[in-house]
Amino acid sequence: EIQQNLITASHMIDMDDIVREGFSTLREVASDVTFPLSDEDILLGEKMLQFLHHSQDPVMSEKLGLRGGVGLAANQLGLLKKVIAVLIPNEPEFDEEDNEIAPKEAYKMREIMYNAKVISHSVQDAAVEGGEGCLSVDREVPGYVVRHARVTVEYINKDGEKKKIRLKDFPAICVQHEIDHTNGIMFYDHINMNDPWEIKDGMLVVK
């Protein structure tokens, strides 16, 4: 079973492990993982975060042929488990001579989230300026992906601690994209196909 070798300690997730449109798990609802977490579920989360690190690293992404990613859901690995990983880099700043200044924190968000769900959200909507893509979608689907501008997310971390966080801006968008995957929802389900770039009712456009 291809999904089994995913969680061997030495295996590094690559694009061959990521299922594409048409694969059943992208349209299925994943199951909550049970606590205490099994070693397998802990290793899976770590492998998913490792993939994101590799995908954002010039050397490793080249070596493994990875598309850069800031999030991943287990459904994309053919696994119906509510496990997501998020790794959102802070953009470097530049000084007056255009020298790159490393940000204080390398990452805006770095988390493995088990059984994540949105428990409340803003009335206001938001969409990423240029639209969204997906590592499981090998085509462009243009248009604003209309999401909640701000969300309160409950999840359990790898230490088994129950967490409740409030997110806005791009982190809110990213986590909604991943939680959607665990519920069989694709980003383009949120695009208004009659007017893909319509901005309505105070929708925020997020950079």
Ligand SMILES: O=CN(O)C[C@@H](CC1CCCC1)C(=O)N1NCCC[C@H]1C(=O)Nc1ccccn1
């Ligand atoms: O389910 C998870 N996925 O499908 C990987 C997606 C998740 C993001 C899409 C929009 C919100 C979350 C992903 O990361 N991408 N989508 C396809 C290729 C580009 C890449 C991306 O948006 N990269 C990025 C974005 C901002 C800053 C730096 N890099």
Ligand code: NI
């Ligand atoms: Ni995706």
